[in-house]
Amino acid sequence: MIEYRFDTQLLIDGQNLSEDAINDYITNNIEGDCLLAVGDEETIKIHFHTNTPWVLLEYCASLGDIYDVVVENMERQSNGLQG
Template sequence: MLEYRFDTQLLIEGHDLDEDDIHDYITAHFAGDCLLVVGDEDLIKIHFHTNEPWKVLEYGASLGDIHDIVVENMQRQEDGLHG
């Protein structure tokens, strides 16, 4: 059984985005691992393993326009099923 079930990825398009601030907020407010936050002030990519992907999506939407959203159930993949 995986500790964090959902591989969550998204892009945030906005203005004055700060990858360090976003990274720190996610780390402080959401349980998970394998966090990557990369980009610039106009476009940020987030990759995060969590059990509550909707919270990450809601946070991203509060910062700008979210798109290219992928949420995959890694436990299903671990069990040999389609993600």
């Protein structure tokens, strides 16, 4: 069984974005693993495995415009189904 089921990826467009602040907030407030938060002050790419992707999306939407959102169910994928 997969501990964190949803592979969640998205882009955030905003102003004065900080990779470190975003990384720290997600690490301390949203349960999951495999976090990547990379980019610059205007665009950040997020990749995160979690059981609560809606919490991640809500937080990211508070930072700016989110787009290219992908949420894949890795448990279904591991069972040979479409995620």
